[in-house]
Amino acid sequence: MNVKMVNADAQRASADKACVEQLLAMPASDYMNDEQLRFFRQRLLAERGEIETHLREMRDVIASRERDSDESDQASFEEELRLALRQADRESRLLKNIESALKRIESGEYGYCEETGEPIGLPRLMFRPTAKLCIEAKERQEQQEHHYRKARWE
Numbered sequence: 001m002n003v004k005m006v007n008a009d010a011q012r013a014s015a016d017k018a019c020v021e022q023l024l025a026m027p028a029s030d031y032m033n034d035e036q037l038r039f040f041r042q043r044l045l046a047e048r049g050e051i052e053t054h055l056r057e058m059r060d061v062i063a064s065r066e067r068d069s070d071e072s073d074q075a076s077f078e079e080e081l082r083l084a085l086r087q088a089d090r091e092s093r094l095l096k097n098i099e100s101a102l103k104r105i106e107s108g109e110y111g112y113c114e115e116t117g118e119p120i121g122l123p124r125l126m127f128r129p130t131a132k133l134c135i136e137a138k139e140r141q142e143q144q145e146h147h148y149r150k151a152r153w154e
Contacts, residue, residue, distance in 0.1 A: 024122055031119050032111040041105050043129050048098045051091050058084055097130040104132075113137050 023036055030036070062084060104110035111120055113134040120134045133141065 020126060024126075028119075031122075036122070037105055037110065040110065040125060040129055041102065044098050044101050044105075047129070048095060048102075051095055051098075055088055055091055055095075058088055094130070100132075101130045 019039060023039060026033070026036070062081060101110060111125060112118065113120055114132045115137040116134060118134050120131050124131055124135060131138075
């Protein structure tokens, strides 16, 4: 990576941090205003672009791999392929969540809990822009899943 790219990345990160601080400083009455929605839309689009690029690169690498006749090389290739496919699966699910979040922005539902209708909150959305549930609803969901798993295995 050359110096110009590093400097550009540093400037972008600094500008992003300043934007985040500005959004977090807004009063609660401004929740999900146009500026906030624009910020999250841009963040989601950028993340979608990065994931799509990574998935294309992974697909190209997998397609270009030559199968070696050596058994240890073949086993190594298959293990790398298995890991790459698991990662691609996770990223594909994340793409679906990003698309869902972008649709919620367009419909005016973004930033509000699907279960309670309450605001999810900017700090949570900054950490996980695809969040559909507020912290309390997510914790209830995780407790129910834990209880179900525990009951299932006993």
